[in-house]
Amino acid sequence: MEVDDSHGALVNKSEGNDFENKGSSDPVVYQLVRVEGDGTLVPATEDDVLQFEHFLHGEKVDLPSIEDVGHVEEFFSNDCILPEKSDLEDGSSKSKSIEIYTQKLGADIEENRIQSLDDSLSSPSRCRVAHGQPPDKVITEQGDNNITQQDNASTETTKSTVLNDSCSAEKEKADACSRPVDDTSTEPSVSGVNSSVPDFSILRGEVCLDDLTIRELQEAFRATFGRQTTVKDKIWLKRRITMGLTNSYDVPSSGCVVKDYKIVGKDAKQEISNIGEISKAGRLQTTTLVRDQVIYPGNEGDSPSSSYYQSEDQQGSSKRFKRVPIHNDEPQGSLLAEQCTNKRARKPTKRYIEELSDIEIHDSTGKLSSPAKRTAHEEVLLKPRISFHEAESLGTIYPTRKDTLGGFSVHVPYVSRMRRGRPRKDFISFVDKEPSVKPNINRVHTAIRMMLAEEGEEGNHIRKAYEVPLTVNSERVHIEAVARKEVQNLQTKVYGAPAKPKAKQGLTRKHHRAWTLCEVVKLVDGVAQYGVGKWSEIRKLSFASYSYRTSVDLKDKWRNLIRATQTQLPPQKDGGCPRKINPSIIPIPPSILLRVKELHELQSQGGGFTAPVKFPGQNSKVVQGKGSGFL
DNA sequence: TTTAGGG
DNA sequence: CCCTAAA
Numbered sequence: 001m002e003v004d005d006s007h008g009a010l011v012n013k014s015e016g017n018d019f020e021n022k023g024s025s026d027p028v029v030y031q032l033v034r035v036e037g038d039g040t041l042v043p044a045t046e047d048d049v050l051q052f053e054h055f056l057h058g059e060k061v062d063l064p065s066i067e068d069v070g071h072v073e074e075f076f077s078n079d080c081i082l083p084e085k086s087d088l089e090d091g092s093s094k095s096k097s098i099e100i101y102t103q104k105l106g107a108d109i110e111e112n113r114i115q116s117l118d119d120s121l122s123s124p125s126r127c128r129v130a131h132g133q134p135p136d137k138v139i140t141e142q143g144d145n146n147i148t149q150q151d152n153a154s155t156e157t158t159k160s161t162v163l164n165d166s167c168s169a170e171k172e173k174a175d176a177c178s179r180p181v182d183d184t185s186t187e188p189s190v191s192g193v194n195s196s197v198p199d200f201s202i203l204r205g206e207v208c209l210d211d212l213t214i215r216e217l218q219e220a221f222r223a224t225f226g227r228q229t230t231v232k233d234k235i236w237l238k239r240r241i242t243m244g245l246t247n248s249y250d251v252p253s254s255g256c257v258v259k260d261y262k263i264v265g266k267d268a269k270q271e272i273s274n275i276g277e278i279s280k281a282g283r284l285q286t287t288t289l290v291r292d293q294v295i296y297p298g299n300e301g302d303s304p305s306s307s308y309y310q311s312e313d314q315q316g317s318s319k320r321f322k323r324v325p326i327h328n329d330e331p332q333g334s335l336l337a338e339q340c341t342n343k344r345a346r347k348p349t350k351r352y353i354e355e356l357s358d359i360e361i362h363d364s365t366g367k368l369s370s371p372a373k374r375t376a377h378e379e380v381l382l383k384p385r386i387s388f389h390e391a392e393s394l395g396t397i398y399p400t401r402k403d404t405l406g407g408f409s410v411h412v413p414y415v416s417r418m419r420r421g422r423p424r425k426d427f428i429s430f431v432d433k434e435p436s437v438k439p440n441i442n443r444v445h446t447a448i449r450m451m452l453a454e455e456g457e458e459g460n461h462i463r464k465a466y467e468v469p470l471t472v473n474s475e476r477v478h479i480e481a482v483a484r485k486e487v488q489n490l491q492t493k494v495y496g497a498p499a500k501p502k503a504k505q506g507l508t509r510k511h512h513r514a515w516t517l518c519e520v521v522k523l524v525d526g527v528a529q530y531g532v533g534k535w536s537e538i539r540k541l542s543f544a545s546y547s548y549r550t551s552v553d554l555k556d557k558w559r560n561l562i563r564a565t566q567t568q569l570p571p572q573k574d575g576g577c578p579r580k581i582n583p584s585i586i587p588i589p590p591s592i593l594l595r596v597k598e599l600h601e602l603q604s605q606g607g608g609f610t611a612p613v614k615f616p617g618q619n620s621k622v623v624q625g626k627g628s629g630f631l
Numbered sequence: 632t633t634t635a636g637g638g
Numbered sequence: 639c640c641c642t643a644a645a
Contacts, residue, residue, distance in 0.1 A: 509639065536633060551633070556639070559636085634645075 210238070513548060515557055520588060522546075523554055524561075524595050532558070532603040558596075564588065565597035 212220060214232045221240060222228045526538030535551035535558075543549045 512639070533634070552635095553639080555634070555636095632645100635643085636641100637643105638639100638641080 212238075510548070517588070517592075519543075519546060519549065520557070520561070520592060523557055524592055524599070526554070527558060527599050528595070532599065561588070561593070561596040562600050565593050565600065 214234055217234060217238060218229055218231070221231075225240070522542045523538065526542035527534075530537045530541070533555075535554045538554055539549060539551045543554065
């Protein structure tokens with residue numbers, strides 16, 4: 001990133017400063033730049049960008065709002081009586097104000113910066129402000145722009161144009177309303193200077209702001225901040241211009257001389273540019289935006305990046321600036337309502353994900369639900385946070401997936417957002433508890449894949465599949481355990497059942513297997529043969545080939561069959577079953593149901609008989625579709 | 632472990 | 639299907 005000392009690297013140079021003709025394109029791009037030690041502005045590095053993250057954590061929510069960057073400036077200039085030699089070392093009132101400002105600004109920086117940062121980071125050429133050019137041209141409306149434009153200004157222009165279209169009116173209004181009441185000037189509005197191309201040359205050479213007319217000051221303002229203003233208050237304009245050029249709020253209200261975009265102090269004696277101070281201090285690394293620079297004094301803190309400049313947002317987020325209800329000369333009024341309703345996009349940091357989860361819960365439920373009473377759905381919403389915390393505390397690397405949060409692509413722990421049914425066990429934690437199994441995980445994975453593939457062909461044999469010995473040694477038990485968990489884990493993915501947070505770790509739920517007619521028949525035969533309640537026996541003898549059916553399963557199924565006979569068999573007449581018959585559910589043939597009923601009645605009445613009973617109806621034709629019971 | 636029963 | 643108590 002070299003500093004462009006020539007002012008030739010301009011885009012839209014030809015379009016230059018034709019203010020009257022330029023109506024739409026705004027060559028001023030929003031770029032993050034960093035104040036170098038020598039006072040030049042260079043594009044922000046990725047590190048600078050990352051340092052923004054600090055703001056996300058120190059954010060205070062209840063701070064008053066700032067309507068516009070102008071207010072910020074006014075906030076400082078009007079309310080912060082600062083010692084002449086204050087600078088950044090004075091930690092007292094100024095630092096306090098700065099801190100407040102930092103917090104407020106940080107709240108909105110997140111939203112604006114991301115896109116800007118993306119742009120600045122991704123764009124091949126970066127905007128920078130050239131300094132120290134010879135004052136070859138002085139205040140000529142045809143002068144060269146001294147702010148380099150992005151090479152991709154054409155693409156950037158789209159955004160900028162939209163911004164202008166959507167926001168210029170409001171800005172204009174705001175600026176108009178911001179005129180000081182004591183301003184008796186009746187000068188025509190500077191609407192004539194409506195060009196989207198600010199005349200940066202207005203500030204070239206050596207100019208005493210006091211000598212400028214209001215219009216020229218407005219132009220200088222525009223050159224400084226990249227937007228026009230209709231404010232006709234000379235002092236206001238001068239101060240803002242000065243502040244903008246010096247990146248300082250500590251400026252004299254008059255007597256400033258602008259020399260090549262730098263403010264030379266009154267009578268050109270002292271240079272009050274904070275840039276110089278900053279560079280001398282050598283400890284302030286400021287990220288800024290060329291356009292609409294917000295004076296952002298360096299924080300005395302240890303963090304070299306504790307201060308940033310804020311640009312007006314492309315979406316007019318300046319309206320959402322939290323602002324202090326202090327004296328200001330720019331309107332805020334009706335915008336307050338809007339900022340209340342507007343929800344800021346927020347960079348999805350870890351903490352953000354946490355908070356987002358909470359917010360989602362709060363929003364979805366309206367009220368804070370106690371942790372103990374969260375519904376499954378709410379738990380799901382909480383999951384990302386938990387995953388992160390677990391990942392941190394356990395040092396475990398969790399699989400992540402790309403997700404979109406606040407419009408930005410981020411990686412989040414790979415958990416399903418929705419789940420049905422009960423949670424699955426935490427396979428990873430299980431593995432962590434069984435380190436001896438880890439070396440076999442890969443094998444298990446392979447095996448599991450094969451199993452799942454097999455399941456795809458033969459849906460009912462997955463359990464059998466992973467009961468096949470995977471190894472010949474004693475690890476088999478572990479392998480099976482892991483395999484079972486893994487299968488369930490994968491199944492949950494396949495079937496869309498996500499994990500449950502913490503409480504039920506180590507628990508699993510086996511995949512639901514619909515009972516086939518064959519199984520039911522075997523069950524009924526088994527009951528008839530060995531008696532009701534002999535589930536273990538039935539399982540061993542009749543379900544030898546259905547190893548995934550446990551005796552409990554048999555018992556449960558039998559119970560369900562009993563219920564079916566009681567609830568669905570009697571009303572055979574079915575005057576009009578309002579229930580839709582799901583074609584995917586195979587009804588249990590009434591003949592089987594009848595057998596179940598008889599067996600049940602026999603068992604319940606005459607006590608347990610274990611003798612095999614032959615039922616004449618066993619061979620009777622199976623009539624389907626009567627809908628008395630389902631598998 | 633198995634069974635029974637509630638969830 | 640899960641969970642648990644009671645055999």
